[in-house]
Amino acid sequence: MLDATIRTGAALEIEALSVAYPSRGGWLQALDGVSLSIAAGSVRGLVGESGSGKSTVVLALLGLLGPAARVTAERLAFDGHDLFANASALRGRRIGVVFQDTAAALNPALTIGSQVIEPMRVHLGTEHRAAWQRGTDLLAEMGIPRPAQVMRSYPHQLSGGMKQRVGIAAALASEPDLLLLDEPTTALDVTIEAQILALLDELRSRRNLAMLLVSHNLGIVDRLCDTVSVLYAGRLVESGTTGEVLHRPRHPYTKGLLAALPRPDRPHAGRLAPIQGNLPDLTAPDPGCNFRPRCAFAVAGCYRPQLLSGDRHQVSCHRVDAVADLPWPAEPVPPTAAPVASAVPLVEARELSIRFDSGGWLQRLLGKVGGVLAVDRVSVTIRNGEVLGLVGESGCGKSTLGRLLLRLLPARGGTLRFASAVVGARPDAHFRQRAQVVFQNSDTSLNPRQTVGMILGRAVRWFAIASIDAEVSAEVDRLLDLVRLPRSYAQRYPHQLSGGEKQRVGIARALASRPKFLVCDEAVSALDVSVQAAVLNLLRDLRDELSVAYLFISHDIGVIAHIADRVAVMYQGTIVEEGAVGDVLQPPYHPYTELLLSSVPLIGKRRTVAASTQAARAVPMAGGCKFADRCTRRVGPICDSVPPPVQQAAPGHGIRCHIPLPELAAVPHWLSQ
Amino acid sequence: MGMAAFLLRRLLGLVGVLLGMSVLIFGIVHILPGNVAYAILGEFATPAAVAQLEAKLGLNDPLPVQYWRWLGAMLHGDFGMSIVMQRPAAPLIAEALGRSALLAVFAFGLVAMGGIGLGLYAATHRGRASDKVLTLAQFLLIAVPEFFWAILAVLVFASWLNLLPATGYAPLSEGVAKWASHLVLPVLVLAFGLVAHVSRLTRSSMIEVLDSRYVLAARARGLPERKVLWRHALPNALLPAITVLAIDAGLLIGGIVVVETVFAYPGLGRLLVYAIERHDLPLLQVGMMVVTAIYALANFVAELLYAVLNPRIRVAGATA
Numbered sequence: 007m008l009d010a011t012i013r014t015g016a017a018l019e020i021e022a023l024s025v026a027y028p029s030r031g032g033w034l035q036a037l038d039g040v041s042l043s044i045a046a047g048s049v050r051g052l053v054g055e056s057g058s059g060k061s062t063v064v065l066a067l068l069g070l071l072g073p074a075a076r077v078t079a080e081r082l083a084f085d086g087h088d089l090f091a092n093a094s095a096l097r098g099r100r101i102g103v104v105f106q107d108t109a110a111a112l113n114p115a116l117t118i119g120s121q122v123i124e125p126m127r128v129h130l131g132t133e134h135r136a137a138w139q140r141g142t143d144l145l146a147e148m149g150i151p152r153p154a155q156v157m158r159s160y161p162h163q164l165s166g167g168m169k170q171r172v173g174i175a176a177a178l179a180s181e182p183d184l185l186l187l188d189e190p191t192t193a194l195d196v197t198i199e200a201q202i203l204a205l206l207d208e209l210r211s212r213r214n215l216a217m218l219l220v221s222h223n224l225g226i227v228d229r230l231c232d233t234v235s236v237l238y239a240g241r242l243v244e245s246g247t248t249g250e251v252l253h254r255p256r257h258p259y260t261k262g263l264l265a266a267l268p269r270p271d272r273p274h275a276g277r278l279a280p281i282q283g284n285l286p287d288l289t290a291p292d293p294g295c296n297f298r299p300r301c302a303f304a305v306a307g308c309y310r311p312q313l314l315s316g317d318r319h320q321v322s323c324h325r326v327d328a329v330a331d332l333p334w335p336a337e338p339v340p341p342t343a344a345p346v347a348s349a350v351p352l353v354e355a356r357e358l359s360i361r362f363d364s365g366g367w368l369q370r371l372l373g374k375v376g377g378v379l380a381v382d383r384v385s386v387t388i389r390n391g392e393v394l395g396l397v398g399e400s401g402c403g404k405s406t407l408g409r410l411l412l413r414l415l416p417a418r419g420g421t422l423r424f425a426s427a428v429v430g431a432r433p434d435a436h437f438r439q440r441a442q443v444v445f446q447n448s449d450t451s452l453n454p455r456q457t458v459g460m461i462l463g464r465a466v467r468w469f470a471i472a473s474i475d476a477e478v479s480a481e482v483d484r485l486l487d488l489v490r491l492p493r494s495y496a497q498r499y500p501h502q503l504s505g506g507e508k509q510r511v512g513i514a515r516a517l518a519s520r521p522k523f524l525v526c527d528e529a530v531s532a533l534d535v536s537v538q539a540a541v542l543n544l545l546r547d548l549r550d551e552l553s554v555a556y557l558f559i560s561h562d563i564g565v566i567a568h569i570a571d572r573v574a575v576m577y578q579g580t581i582v583e584e585g586a587v588g589d590v591l592q593p594p595y596h597p598y599t600e601l602l603l604s605s606v607p608l609i610g611k612r613r614t615v616a617a618s619t620q621a622a623r624a625v626p627m628a629g630g631c632k633f634a635d636r637c638t639r640r641v642g643p644i645c646d647s648v649p650p651p652v653q654q655a656a657p658g659h660g661i662r663c664h665i666p667l668p669e670l671a672a673v674p675h676w677l678s679q
Numbered sequence: 680m681g682m683a684a685f686l687l688r689r690l691l692g693l694v695g696v697l698l699g700m701s702v703l704i705f706g707i708v709h710i711l712p713g714n715v716a717y718a719i720l721g722e723f724a725t726p727a728a729v730a731q732l733e734a735k736l737g738l739n740d741p742l743p744v745q746y747w748r749w750l751g752a753m754l755h756g757d758f759g760m761s762i763v764m765q766r767p768a769a770p771l772i773a774e775a776l777g778r779s780a781l782l783a784v785f786a787f788g789l790v791a792m793g794g795i796g797l798g799l800y801a802a803t804h805r806g807r808a809s810d811k812v813l814t815l816a817q818f819l820l821i822a823v824p825e826f827f828w829a830i831l832a833v834l835v836f837a838s839w840l841n842l843l844p845a846t847g848y849a850p851l852s853e854g855v856a857k858w859a860s861h862l863v864l865p866v867l868v869l870a871f872g873l874v875a876h877v878s879r880l881t882r883s884s885m886i887e888v889l890d891s892r893y894v895l896a897a898r899a900r901g902l903p904e905r906k907v908l909w910r911h912a913l914p915n916a917l918l919p920a921i922t923v924l925a926i927d928a929g930l931l932i933g934g935i936v937v938v939e940t941v942f943a944y945p946g947l948g949r950l951l952v953y954a955i956e957r958h959d960l961p962l963l964q965v966g967m968m969v970v971t972a973i974y975a976l977a978n979f980v981a982e983l984l985y986a987v988l989n990p991r992i993r994v995a996g997a998t999a
Contacts, residue, residue, distance in 0.1 A: 068899050070895065096901075097900075098899060099901050103896070105896055110892035111896040112893055115915050116910070124906075128903070162991045176896075
């Protein structure tokens, strides 16, 4: 055993790891013969969509799968130690973990300090005072400002990015050699994500750490990893160096994943190529290729069992040579496609504002009312059949603006016009019928006790599209056709649908009233890439078929670049830049747009972003530019005191900034950095 | 919002609740059938005598004036007279309250310790036979009302086994054993249902916490299970239990009325029942105010405890 370790120089070795859980339908094979290794000081990415078994690998390495799981492996070793028998002796000590969503992974009742020093106290026996000092130093190393104060704080007092830095500090406290990162940046904004990635990159070289990065995001894997393994439904399908796997993929699934990804460096690049179908049933694993039912290249022989083959760049596919030069096929364009964006304004909002007050009745009595202007005098126009993309970090007011445009929240001021008519604070049914919304989580917005047919039929009746049963069911069929779901789905309940199918039902319900305007609030954000591509294509087709206008809210610039005609960039309640997609994605840009774009992890472009810890002020300064305190290109005191003007860079392309246009234009294109 | 502002807000809330309740209690008592003057003078009093007494007691004044007079007197420490017993209400209530408090404190202690203890045991032995037996027993205890347990307890321990006295109360001066023997059955019966209630809740909140991300993270950091349970899980799991204990303090007061009646125990509950039966309205009013105040205070204490255990309330503001 030891010989093998020395020979391969591997810190972590997994051979033929299989995990099964008991479920109602029998044993659920979550992992099926997974093998991978990580050399000391190197980073391996483990990618796959939800349900692929990525997180199960992490929990298996830690020995935290729970007593019900059935785990087998030919070898599960870390630095020569058997993890099968001794996981509890190594976890937390030589193997550190950072979980997704540190907001939930930090104990709300304990101080940051006590959680950071715990591993030192338990594993290294450091006495309290020394451990506290060491913890403070560690927070400083993670780039946390005022570490001594943060040590005494509680998790709820920290921002998301700071919590993730604390999570990393706690994982590093016992000086581990291997760091397991389970979706470490998934809940974070791109700008924060870029900082965390830079920090991890720095730590890995400074401390010679081996890392396993588990993620669904191919961009960040490309940014950080030396080698990549691709997991599909519990089995590895491809493994190799990052360059090989992500830039010259050989397995059809990897090809499909990359083709399905909307890329901000290729705006409007035609239709995305989704992977049809759903994950296979894991309670009855297919002995042959389990990607076969969804594979565009599958042939009769693919039912045969197979293994990863190849020397360094390993692929598990019978047809690997036959499909070597074939790209994943794009979805055919429907025949009715005809762009319809017209010059007639449909939604016209002028100076809409809303303020969220904080504090209870006592504070109000004492006149100490705090609050934020969530939306600050925003004016937008959306034309018939046009898609306006709205991007910005979480908390910038995107969703709130969407709700204001639907009059779902009471605006503090400003006017809203819809098809030239003024929409009052309490709009009539006619407005509700023509302006609808699709939410992120169809999971929670579909009534679990009603069938799809009942859900859609209710909306049809409510808006008096039809009232006789036969007409209603005909209308339900029409809606299911529109969102490309089989008509038989009318009999199904929401829990019988996959995530993508639920989202299609959500869209169908929004379309039931035959609206002219849809607010899509992170409508594809919770979906896996392969499914997201199909829903994005669908939304685009619907726009063309029905000439519906969208306000498309997303934090994902790739998605916005793909679907939108025009983009508005929002920062702390203000639109700082707005224009056609092509204009916004190239200089001149607003410094904030520039920051956002440069933070996006792109496949094939390893860009370095400084691990700056600059975060937004909770309450922006009154008067000046809201971005002033984060801006690296400040003009001077004017930025703090005078609201910046909107400068017209091109027709319909406005930038709200004090920096003169020629200077804004004189920056390199974000893709050329 | 700092701890001081929190405290101030809750204190103001407490005063508001008590004032509101005093209006309600005063109003309800005045809607009840019966007349204080008749109650004092007897059913066959002459109308002239009644009118005279009514005038003397100020019962002809408008209700707000009467209310104000009553509230003002209470705030000055004057709790009025029991018109039936012809004694000041304050010492009557104080004496009964003391005995009831004895029941309540023992019962509440049993509920808090037994309920939380059993809940934690069940949560850490989830799905095993002991957990299932506990669950069954708890549902039985919750479903069957306390007067049933009270009667059963009297039958078994007093009539059949002859171990404990069936009714009454003995002062401490008659010996500890005798004093305690009168307390055992009422306390047990009082605590029965509530122990089940609290342990159910503690079990589910502990299970939720044990399944949380931060407990997983604590285990992933390699902490010994003992530390994970006591340091990471328990404080968070206790938060909902504390809220429920405060609500249970209210149920306890209701339970005391029943238990004191069954066991003929001379406490506040029995005094209130007596006041209702005999139309002793001034005594009833004051007694109800005292009960209300105790309940409101219990909730106040629970909120404070909750805040102390929950840093999201105790510590405010962002540092980074």
